[in-house]
Amino acid sequence: MITLDHLDVRLLNLLSRNARAGIAELALRTSVARNTVAARLRRLENAGVLDGFAPRVNLEPLGVTVRAFLALKLEQGHLDSVVAGLADIPEVLEVHATTGSADLLVQAATRTHEGLQELIQRVVSIRGVAHSNTTLALTTPLKFRVQPLIDTLVD
Missing domain, CATH: 3.30.70.920 (Lrp/AsnC effector binding domain/regulation of amino acid metabolism (RAM) domain)
Known part of the structure; x- marks a missing residue:
């Protein structure tokens, strides 16, 4: 089990609104260094919290x-x-x-x-x-x- 903090939640919120957001944009929107954002995303992916970046398709x-x-x-x-x-x-x-x-x-x-x-x-x-x-x-x-x-x- 992974514990989330406010930055993790903010990143997940931003990605849920725009899965195409890049690390630079996420860093800018969260006022956090790009390396920190990249490390957090890697941590969330490795823990299985982020399970891919697929578009939402309206059928x-x-x-x-x-x-x-x-x-x-x-x-x-x-x-x-x-x-x-x-x-x-x-x-x-x-x-x-x-x-x-x-x-x-x-x-x-x-x-x-x-x-x-x-x-x-x-x-x-x-x-x-x-x-x-x-x-x-x-x-x-x-x-x-x-x-x-x-x-x-x-x-």
């Missing part, structure tokens, strides 16, 4: 407007093979192993409702999937975020 302008969550119940002993089958489906965005009535929660996106139906058919045909329950996402009033939580972790 809607690409015509991918249908979002759904599939709760999957699995047959015993099939977790790895089901996850491997899900990984082969491009429309599957994310998979979480869960507790409760479902074993996996799958986030998926398609262009159309017909595409979602085809996706569901493909998912339930994976060997080891016993049952599925699909929930459509109508809107996303609060997008994925981590900064408010990170702000509470300052030592």
Whole structure:
């Protein structure tokens, strides 16, 4: 476990707003030496806190407007093979192993409702999937975020 201080939190905040910010810009915005910023970023990367610098892609302008969550119940002993089958489906965005009535929660996106139906058919045909329950996402009033939580972790 890594302990964060105010500089770490400030750097993570700046990067969450602009993942393309360079060390010079981060140093300027935090009033800290470039070497200090570089060392902090290296520390955060080595600790696994920074897990890459990927752009946030909005799928809607690409015509991918249908979002759904599939709760999957699995047959015993099939977790790895089901996850491997899900990984082969491009429309599957994310998979979480869960507790409760479902074993996996799958986030998926398609262009159309017909595409979602085809996706569901493909998912339930994976060997080891016993049952599925699909929930459509109508809107996303609060997008994925981590900064408010990170702000509470300052030592």
